[in-house]
Amino acid sequence: RRGEMAKLTQLIDNDVFRAYATYTAIVLLKMMLMSLITAYYRITRKAFANPEDTASFGKGESAKKYLRTDADVERVRRGHLNDLENIVPFLGIGLLYALSGPELSTALLHFRIFAGARIAHTFAYLIPLPQPGRGLSWAVGYAVTISMAYRVLSSVLYL
């Protein structure tokens, strides 16, 4: 048992893997924050998707009017889905990249730019900033993931 734990500790003690763990936790927590922002807008805008969510506003027609879409709620939901579409590839490709033995400084550059780009994307979406603010922040995160995928495929390719 002590031997096994030692091996696991070696993985988590590797600096590149620690950096991956840190930035992955950060972007996943940022993505999770979108759920709270959606809930906040649903409650303040009184715009719900499920009849059982409006039961506290009374019965029948008086509650039914809150079963509706709201522009602010939909905006947060689009941001949340965009997170899923971009952070899932980072989660998988970033892990493989971290295990492919990159230089620590190069790895940190990738992780930091990705996390910064996704945080900027969220602000650009929610404020909202005029384009190309959101588009650029999306593209930067996308390019970082492609760069890591290139490194993974060129170092481990086994078809």
Added chain:
Amino acid sequence: RRGEMAKLTQLIDNDVFRAYATYTAIVLLKMMLMSLITAYYRITRKAFANPEDTASFGKGESAKKYLRTDADVERVRRGHLNDLENIVPFLGIGLLYALSGPELSTALLHFRIFAGARIAHTFAYLIPLPQPGRGLSWAVGYAVTISMAYRVLSSVLYL
């Protein structure tokens, strides 16, 4: 080759990692079940999203009327998306947590509560149960993931 396999086996033989693997497989299979439930409702409610899916009901107007949304289908789809939004963070943060060397009993507590909360969330969504049933089951899974993220960041932080 034998040496490499031995090293991999050490990872999968670690009890915390085995528990992570077990509960991750369970919640991912549960999430996959949502696809089958969606298909079941689409077929029984005759509510499809793609014209090619309704071709077996005839041509032209007779088939077109099945290109529609249905309350039951949409309910399952919302549950499926909520799974993605919550199980993806568990997948990533849970892996890092399992590698951070927690006590087995603490890790099992986290994994069991998370899996239980997500299963409860599905029942609450599909039956549906009155609120705050669904809200509470969502919040419990969310809190477990935050707790694991806190442990990951406090033990490996490398910015």
Added chain:
Amino acid sequence: RRGEMAKLTQLIDNDVFRAYATYTAIVLLKMMLMSLITAYYRITRKAFANPEDTASFGKGESAKKYLRTDADVERVRRGHLNDLENIVPFLGIGLLYALSGPELSTALLHFRIFAGARIAHTFAYLIPLPQPGRGLSWAVGYAVTISMAYRVLSSVLYL
């Protein structure tokens, strides 16, 4: 430091893990491609979701008419969401499967069929092919993931 790197290299040098890394990178890149296809259709069909995206078409009513849904855009988006629903389970269950020590030939069979099925699914969705083309390609990828989950649970189960 050299010792740690050697350990990480052992993971990434394992043939089954290299195959997992290769096919995971491929299906994640394929999923990322859906973002570009969505952007292509949004621009060529002039169908956007956010007011700030239509600002370059002028102000007021002249730009507002481009805030609309388009059948081609929605089709790509459904394909993208289906990727998320199916590639996320592959990402997690495939990793655990690769660590469970399967035969290389068996693992390659799983990974190759999954990747082929998801690429076929995308073509079936976007062309679109008549059913059951899309349904079958979806079911093949789903069955491969179930097969890997069965192997994971039967080899590591720790409840």
